[in-house]
Amino acid sequence: MTRVGLLYPSTYEIAMSSLVYHRLYFLLNDMENVYLERLVMPSASGGPVQLRGLEGGTPLRAFDYLVVPVHYELDYVNIARALMGSGVSLKSSERRRPKMIVGGPAPTANPEPIADISDAIILGDLEPSLGWLESVLNEDAPLEPSRGVYVPSLGPHEVEVASASEVPPGDVRRIMAPEAAFTLAVEVARGCPFSCAFCMDSYLTKPFRPRRPEDVVSEAKSLYSRYRLRVAMVGLTINASPWFKDILRSLSKEGVEFSLPSLRAELLDEESIDLVASMGQRTVTLAPETSQRLRVALGKASRDEDFIRVAEAAGRHNMTVKLYMMVGIPGEREDDISEAAGLVKRIASLARVELSVNPLVIKPQTPLQWLPMKGEEELNRRLKLLESLAPHASFSSYDPFLALVQASISLGDRGTLKYIAETAAEGGGRGAWRRRAAEGMLLAAVRPRRSPLPWSHVRGPVGEDALRARLEAYLREVPEAAEELRAEAA
Incomplete structure (x- = not known):
C-alpha cells in the first residue's frame, strides 16, 4: 500500500479544529491502496523536530507521500522543521521520497515561497483535483500539471485556481478531540x-x-x-x-x-x-x-x-x-x-x-x-x-512584526525559502524572524510591487x-x- 502522512504544520489542537483536516483524513482513508497516519507539530516553535505518525508511529521519512493542508503562511517554517528534523532533504529536487503535495488558501494565492519544497500544489478547491490525487496516491502516477494542480519543478507555469461547481455533501465522521476549539x-x-x-x-x-x-x-x-x-x-x-x-x-x-x-x-x-x-x-x-x-x-x-x-x-x-x-x-x-x-x-x-x-x-x-x-x-x-x-x-x-513577516512570505518569490529554512534551523521563533528581518526579508512587504508579480502565472x-x-x-x-x-x- 501507499504510505501517506497527513501532515498539519501546527499543533494537534489546531489540526483538530480544521474541518478540511477531518475531511482529508476520511477521504484518504477511503482510498483503496492508501495506508494513512496523521502527523502534527509537537509545539508552536522550536528547532527541527522528528515526527512520527500518530496511529502507527511511522517516521516521517518512511512515508511515500505527505499531504499537507496549509492555512497560515508562518506555518511554512513548521513544514521545514518537520522535514529537516526527520532527516529529509528540504528541496524536492534532492529527495526521492516522501513526495509532498500541498494545498490550502496560502499556497493557492502564491505557491512560489514553498515551490522548491513541494512536489505538487493543489490550487483552489480540493474536489476538482480529487481524481488526480487518488490516481497519484493509489497508483503512484506521475506528478503532472492538471486543472488546479501546479508542479513547481517545471518552473513557473500558468495554472488555474480550480473551484467546485457546488459544495459537496458533508461527512459526519469526525476524530473526536477535546483539545480542539471545535471539532464539529x-x-x-x-x-x-x-x-x-x-x-x-x-x-x-x-x-x-x-x-x-x-x-x-x-x-x-x-x-x-x-x-x-x-x-x-x-x-x-x-x-x-x-x-x-x-x-x-x-x-x-x-x-x-x-x-x-x-x-x-x-x-x-x-x-x-x-x-x-x-x-x-x-x-x-x-x-x-x-x-x-x-x-x-x-x-x-x-x-x-x-x-x-x-x-x-x-x-x-x-x-x-x-x-x-x-x-x-x-x-x-x-x-x-x-x-x-x-x-x-x-x-x-x-x-x-x-x-x-x-x-x-x-x-x-x-x-x-x-x-x-x-x-x-x-x-x-x-x-x-x-x-x-x-x-x-x-x-x-x-503582533505588527509578525504581520510584516506573514506579508513578506505571502508576497514572496522562490528566494523566500532561504528565510524560511534559516528560521526553521534556528528554532522558528520570533528571534529567528528578527534575524531574517535584519537580512532584508521585510522589504517584500514594505515596498510597492510591480507586475509581473511572483504569482502572476496563477490565474x-x-x-x-x-x-x-x-x-x-x-x-x-x-x-x-x-x-x-x-x-x-x-
Whole structure:
C-alpha cells in the first residue's frame, strides 16, 4: 500500500479544529491502496523536530507521500522543521521520497515561497483535483500539471485556481478531540459574494456557493445527535446565504446547539439575533474594520448604523459584541482611527464589547497586492492609539512584526525559502524572524510591487486586470492612499 502522512504544520489542537483536516483524513482513508497516519507539530516553535505518525508511529521519512493542508503562511517554517528534523532533504529536487503535495488558501494565492519544497500544489478547491490525487496516491502516477494542480519543478507555469461547481455533501465522521476549539463544523456556504479589497479568501473562492438549507440542517442534526456537542456553522459570509434564517429556524426547531462566525451587519435583522440568542450563543461577532469612509471604499457596504442596530438587539439579549478592526489601511488618517473608536464607544453603550484589532496584512490575489504595508513602529503606534480611544471589556491584537513577516512570505518569490529554512534551523521563533528581518526579508512587504508579480502565472477567479481596475477605483476614492504610493515610488 501507499504510505501517506497527513501532515498539519501546527499543533494537534489546531489540526483538530480544521474541518478540511477531518475531511482529508476520511477521504484518504477511503482510498483503496492508501495506508494513512496523521502527523502534527509537537509545539508552536522550536528547532527541527522528528515526527512520527500518530496511529502507527511511522517516521516521517518512511512515508511515500505527505499531504499537507496549509492555512497560515508562518506555518511554512513548521513544514521545514518537520522535514529537516526527520532527516529529509528540504528541496524536492534532492529527495526521492516522501513526495509532498500541498494545498490550502496560502499556497493557492502564491505557491512560489514553498515551490522548491513541494512536489505538487493543489490550487483552489480540493474536489476538482480529487481524481488526480487518488490516481497519484493509489497508483503512484506521475506528478503532472492538471486543472488546479501546479508542479513547481517545471518552473513557473500558468495554472488555474480550480473551484467546485457546488459544495459537496458533508461527512459526519469526525476524530473526536477535546483539545480542539471545535471539532464539529458544517460548511454553510463556500466563497463570498462580496469583494472587499483586502480579503484574499473572497477573491480566491468565487463564485459564492450557498448550500441548500436541508443539506446543512441534516448534516448538523446528524453531527449533534452523534456527538452531542455544539456544531459550528462555517463559511466566509454565511448570513449572505438566502436561506440563512431558514437554517437557524430549523436548527432551533430541531434543538441543535450551534455557533456562528463573524456576520455581515447589514444582512442581520432582529429576528436573526433572536434566533441566535435563543440557542444560547452569548456572543455576536462583527467586523466594522475601520471608519465608514475607508470601509465603503474597501468594498464593505456596512454602515455605522448597521452595527448600532445589531448591537441594540444583542444588548437586549445581554449578548457580548465582538468586534474585528484593522489599522494600517492605505490612506488611513488619524481621523479614521478616531471615527472607528467612536463607533466602538457607541456600541459599548449598548452591549459588552470585546475588541480585536489587527494590522492590515497585504495579500496576493487582492486589489491591494501592489501596495506597501506600513512599518512596524507605525503599526504599533496606530494600534495603541485605537486601544487608547476605544472602550472595551477586553482587547487583543496581532503582533505588527509578525504581520510584516506573514506579508513578506505571502508576497514572496522562490528566494523566500532561504528565510524560511534559516528560521526553521534556528528554532522558528520570533528571534529567528528578527534575524531574517535584519537580512532584508521585510522589504517584500514594505515596498510597492510591480507586475509581473511572483504569482502572476496563477490565474485566480478574478484576473489581474480586474484587480488593477479595483485598485485604481480605491485610489480615486482615497486620495491619501494614492499620495502614499507616489511617495513610496519616489
